[in-house]
Amino acid sequence: MADLPNTPLLDELEKGPWPSFVKEIKMAAKRNPMGADLLGQLEQSYREKIGHWKHGGIVGVFGYGGGVIGRYSDLPEKYPNISHFHTMRINQPAGWFYTSEALRKICDIWEKRGSGLTNMHGSTGDIILLGTKTDELEPVFSDLQKIDFDIGGSGSDLRTPSCCCGMARCEWACYDTMALTYDLTMHYQDELHRPAFPYKFKFKMSGCPNDCVASIARSDMSIIGNWRDEIQIDQDAVGEYADKGMDIQSDVISNCPGKCMEWDGKELHIDNSYCVHCMHCINVMSKALRPGKDRGATILIGSKAPIIEGAFLSSVLFPFIKIESPYDKIKDTVDKIWDIWSEEGKNRERVGEFIQRVGLGNFLDAIEVEPVAEMVAHPRENPYVFYEEFYEEDDGEEEEEG
Amino acid sequence: MAKPVEEVADAMFNMVKDAQGMKKLKPMDLTKAMIEFFGDEVDKKLCKLAIRELIESGRCVYTYFGGSFIELPHREGAAND
Numbered sequence: 001m002a003d004l005p006n007t008p009l010l011d012e013l014e015k016g017p018w019p020s021f022v023k024e025i026k027m028a029a030k031r032n033p034m035g036a037d038l039l040g041q042l043e044q045s046y047r048e049k050i051g052h053w054k055h056g057g058i059v060g061v062f063g064y065g066g067g068v069i070g071r072y073s074d075l076p077e078k079y080p081n082i083s084h085f086h087t088m089r090i091n092q093p094a095g096w097f098y099t100s101e102a103l104r105k106i107c108d109i110w111e112k113r114g115s116g117l118t119n120m121h122g123s124t125g126d127i128i129l130l131g132t133k134t135d136e137l138e139p140v141f142s143d144l145q146k147i148d149f150d151i152g153g154s155g156s157d158l159r160t161p162s163c164c165c166g167m168a169r170c171e172w173a174c175y176d177t178m179a180l181t182y183d184l185t186m187h188y189q190d191e192l193h194r195p196a197f198p199y200k201f202k203f204k205m206s207g208c209p210n211d212c213v214a215s216i217a218r219s220d221m222s223i224i225g226n227w228r229d230e231i232q233i234d235q236d237a238v239g240e241y242a243d244k245g246m247d248i249q250s251d252v253i254s255n256c257p258g259k260c261m262e263w264d265g266k267e268l269h270i271d272n273s274y275c276v277h278c279m280h281c282i283n284v285m286s287k288a289l290r291p292g293k294d295r296g297a298t299i300l301i302g303s304k305a306p307i308i309e310g311a312f313l314s315s316v317l318f319p320f321i322k323i324e325s326p327y328d329k330i331k332d333t334v335d336k337i338w339d340i341w342s343e344e345g346k347n348r349e350r351v352g353e354f355i356q357r358v359g360l361g362n363f364l365d366a367i368e369v370e371p372v373a374e375m376v377a378h379p380r381e382n383p384y385v386f387y388e389e390f391y392e393e394d395d396g397e398e399e400e401e402g
Numbered sequence: 403m404a405k406p407v408e409e410v411a412d413a414m415f416n417m418v419k420d421a422q423g424m425k426k427l428k429p430m431d432l433t434k435a436m437i438e439f440f441g442d443e444v445d446k447k448l449c450k451l452a453i454r455e456l457i458e459s460g461r462c463v464y465t466y467f468g469g470s471f472i473e474l475p476h477r478e479g480a481a482n483d
Contacts, residue, residue, distance in 0.1 A: 054480040057466045063457055065464030076482040083482040134481075156428070156470035194454065195470030196429040339446075342430050348469050 004029055005040040009047060025117065034115040034131050037079035044075070059086055059134050061141040065195040067151030068137060084133040085115070088140060089126040089152040091185065091192075094178035095165040096121060102147065109143045123218075125162025125204075126152040157195035161185050163205035164212040166225075172282065173207030174225030174295035175323035181205050183327060197338065198345035198354075208291060209279045215303075215314070220351045221334065222300040222314040223323070227292035230272045231281070237288035238268045252281050296322040299330070301337070302352025312352040315360075319374040336367040405443045410436055410452035415461050418472055426471040429453050 004026060013022045022039070029035025041052050056070015069087040076083035090106070106127065110116055115131030122128040127149075132140060141151060152160035161184045164170065166177030184203055185192070191201075204215030207225040215222035242248055248263045260274035261281065268288075270281075282289045299321060300314030321329055337351065340363070345354045355363045364371055414432045421427050433449040453472065456462040463475045 056478060056480050058463060058476070058478040058481075060464060062460075065457070065466075065470055070466075070478070070480070072480050072482045155464070155466045190450070194429075194457070195464060195466075196450070196453075198428070198430070199469060343434075347428065 004036055005043060007039050007043040010039060010043050028116045031111065032116045033081045034085070035117070037073075037081040038085070038115070038117075038131070041073060041075060041079045041082060053085070056086065059137060061137055061151065064151060064193045066154040066157045066193060069154055071131075082115075082131065085131040086134065086137065088114075088129040088132065088137070089122065089124060089154055089160065090129060090144060091150045091152040091160050092121055092125055092127050092162065094161075094163055094181040094185070095168055096125075097165070097168065105147045106144075106149065109140060109147075113140045113143065124152070124159055124202075125213075126160050151193070153192045153200075155195045156197045156199050157193070157201070158188050158191040158197075159200055159202045160192065161188075161203040161205070162213060164207050166205070166207040170207055170212075172210065172225075172279070172291055174227055174291055175207065175297050177205040177207045177223075177225070179325065180223065180323060180327060180330075183325065184330075187331065191338070197342055199348045199350050201338070201351065209277045209298075210283065216300060217303050217311070217313055218305070219303060219314070220301065221317075221337075222303060223297050223330070224300065225291075225295065225323075226277055226298045226320060227295045228320045229292035229294040231270055231275065231292055232290040233268055233270065234288050235267055238285060239266070241285050241288060246285075248285075252284050255280055255284075296320050299333075302350075302355055304350045304352050308348055308350070309353050309356070312350075312356075314352070315377050316374045317369065319372060333367060333369070340366040403443065404445075404448060405440055407448065407451045407455055410440070410444055410448060411455040411459075411461075413439065414449075414452055414456055414472075418456075418462055418474060422474050422476075426465070426467065426473065428469065428471055432472065 007022070010022045014020045025035050025039055029039060045052050052074050054072040054074050056072055059070040060066070060068040067089050069089070071085045071087060073079050073082045073085060107116070107118070110118060110129050113132060113136040114129055117130040119128035119130060129140070144150070161181045163177035163181040164173075166173040166175075168178060181203075191197075201221070202219040203221050203223065204213050204219035205223045206213050206215045209224060209226060211224055215224060238248070242265075248268070253261045253263050257278050257280075258274045258276040260271040262269045282291065297320070298316060299318040301317045303312050303314040305311055317333070341351050341354050344358070345351070349357070360375065361371065413436060417432060417435055418427055432453065433446055436444050436449050436452070437446075456472070457464065460475070462472050465471050465473045
């Protein structure tokens with residue numbers, strides 16, 4: 001076992017009842033010298049308030065353009081074991097379901113060929129394997145393929161699609177998120193491994209409007225389960241909630257953003273035409289209320305975290321579509337979006353930024369989607385729909401009058 | 403008549419070679435240039451195959467510097483030997 005460096009600042013992060021990454025790195029350091037050097041460099045960074053990582057831009061596995069993020073220490077003489085410390089993103093199974101045997105195999109590979117440190121899971125959804133040398137990248141890739149795992153996305157490509165656990169565990173799931181995620185992952189292998197876009201593109205699939213994977217904030221295309229008929233109500237179960245002391249007026253009715261519910265002390269009434277599908281009432285009275293029976297998804301586009309522009313939330317592209325294999329409507333739309341964005345998008349411009357630059361009206365024209373009222377994010381602020389025939393007439397009259 | 407993939411890959415390789423060290427080219431830059439150069443004899447699908455041929459033959463590699471590019475294999479500046 002390598003001697004651990006003196007790390008008074010990092011040691012502070014071990015205090016308290018919560019999990020600590022410092023504790024984990026110290027455990028890994030017992031088996032791998034990379035851990036000790038990692039602690040040393042990190043302590044130095046904390047002390048100096050300077051990062052000591054250099055970003056690599058070339059390392060990868062043969063034929064692929066994504067999945068490996070190059071990292072080098074800028075203090076290689078002092079910390080030789082982390083001179084190379086590349087990250088590998090591994091495509092996770094849809095819904096993050098593993099057998100313990102599969103997890104052990106991944107860990108065995110990483111303890112043999114890397115630092116042994118993992119991040120389960122990264123914010124991308126992938127299995128993150130932290131820290132290996134350039135010479136070990138191809139052997140890791142080869143070992144992973146033998147146990148049926150593949151590298152995920154990074155750079156200007158399709159990032160590894162991810163989803164909530166959907167119908168596997170959740171009764172609110174309005175479509176099979178895992179089936180769609182698997183299908184899109186397999187269908188778009190080329191786009192996942194061979195970067196061809198102006199910048200990254202992410203799919204995230206949520207089974208219901210609770211949006212447990214936060215797809216509306218984190219993915220270029222958010223596919224969020226939804227229903228288009230009426231919320232199912234079990235009035236007896238509503239009564240039971242009331243009998244057991246729930247203040248339905250205060251806890252449910254008053255919190256409804258659509259103001260579409262009424263409670264007369266005996267029966268709950270919902271005007272579904274005003275329901276905004278926020279899921280609040282269903283979450284609060286889960287035995288009494290359920291999503292409707294006519295289920296599918298709302299597809300939204302354009303969210304991103306702030307890099308070039310500020311943070312965006314996705315906005316509606318299709319208010320409701322049925323999600324059924326082979327998902328042709330989704331794939332046709334995605335292909336058209338990628339086509340126009342790849343051709344006209346600027347370097348490092350996410351699709352949401354592209355839409356904002358060219359205007360949603362022009363974007364919809366290009367992907368051959370008709371505008372609908374649900375696309376308007378803020379009434380009277382988003383003039384997405386132009387009535388060109390009237391616009392031209394008025395324009396002509398104004399010119400004549402002028 | 404469509405151009406052979408190898409011929410398009412060769413033209414792309416020359417473009418990457420000429421730009422090396424001066425301009426980083428993205429796959430779409432190569433595709434647009436090939437369509438402009440060869441006209442109707444190439445399309446995006448053929449260019450995609452040509453890029454794959456370039457990478458899988460080892461003549462070019464994908465690189466990442468804020469975005470993904472196609473370049474000649476070279477030692478990167480950040481690397482520790």
